[in-house]
Amino acid sequence: MTQPPPPTIEDVEAYYDRMDQFYKIVWGESLHGGYWPDPAVDLSLAESQEELTKLMIQKTGLQQGDWLVDVGCGTGVPGIRAAQATGCHVRGITVAHSQVAQANQRAAAEQISDLVQFQWGNAMKMPFDAAAFDAAWAFESIFHMPDRLHVLGEIARVLRPQGTLVLTDIVETQPISAAHRAIWYPSFQINSITTLENYAALFDQAGFAQIECFDLTQDIARTLEKTKQAIEEKRAELVSVYGAEMFTMLDQVWDVTDTVYSNHINYVLLVVRKV
Numbered sequence: 001m002t003q004p005p006p007p008t009i010e011d012v013e014a015y016y017d018r019m020d021q022f023y024k025i026v027w028g029e030s031l032h033g034g035y036w037p038d039p040a041v042d043l044s045l046a047e048s049q050e051e052l053t054k055l056m057i058q059k060t061g062l063q064q065g066d067w068l069v070d071v072g073c074g075t076g077v078p079g080i081r082a083a084q085a086t087g088c089h090v091r092g093i094t095v096a097h098s099q100v101a102q103a104n105q106r107a108a109a110e111q112i113s114d115l116v117q118f119q120w121g122n123a124m125k126m127p128f129d130a131a132a133f134d135a136a137w138a139f140e141s142i143f144h145m146p147d148r149l150h151v152l153g154e155i156a157r158v159l160r161p162q163g164t165l166v167l168t169d170i171v172e173t174q175p176i177s178a179a180h181r182a183i184w185y186p187s188f189q190i191n192s193i194t195t196l197e198n199y200a201a202l203f204d205q206a207g208f209a210q211i212e213c214f215d216l217t218q219d220i221a222r223t224l225e226k227t228k229q230a231i232e233e234k235r236a237e238l239v240s241v242y243g244a245e246m247f248t249m250l251d252q253v254w255d256v257t258d259t260v261y262s263n264h265i266n267y268v269l270l271v272v273r274k275v
Helices: 009-026 045-060 077-086 097-109 148-158 178-188 196-206 222-233 235-242 245-263
Strands: 067-071 089-094 116-120 133-139 159-172 208-215 265-274
Touching: 009 097, 009 222, 009 235, 045 077, 045 133, 045 159, 045 222, 045 265, 067 077, 067 148, 077 089, 077 097, 077 116, 089 097, 097 116, 133 148, 148 159, 148 196, 159 196, 178 245, 196 208, 196 265, 222 235, 222 245, 235 245
Parallel strands: 067 089, 067 133, 089 116, 133 159
Antiparallel strands: 159 265, 208 265
């Protein structure tokens, strides 16, 4: 089976422009999955997204006055939460111009623009000086990018010695079939998925020492269930924006997504430090 070409920067921007209303309707303001630290507590999807952001903030070890680079900042919610929680400075980059505007508008509305600013930027060539940041994170963004090692090298370049990188990503545990990749990758503008074992080698090559690895697969599993529930609850609103054909596409994509998440990937949070 012919595999789709890897997404370009323009493809990723077009995807987020096209899906902006979908994610707002279904997920709310955050562009990442949820986290249920206590399986007995049935958090809403929005509450669980905040829990995952809190975990990311905790693992960066940020202090007041530190500088964080948010690599793939989306519409800015996690970066803003980091500044609100710790008093750190945040500089976020995204390849979607509309996200830059939304993120800066949100920072202004929450009166935190003195600490948090967002701009267009390519993670393969970040617009920052060397050793400018104390910490970095890539929050469900690195799978869009064409070369993990190159991106990790860029992050290492802009981090100060002993700077911390926290990232979340999906890692392959069993090979995904060509047929499933042909549907799933372009549906989410995925460039590639790697393995946890390969990450260890990539970190070493990029100049990082791995500190912690958390398998959050079970803790984020309700995200798919809650997403499908929200799609059904918001069906009329989604049809008004995208048309009824959206649901034909969603049925196919979610069937494949269920299979891939059940049998082929794990969701991990990795904490590394620049050596």
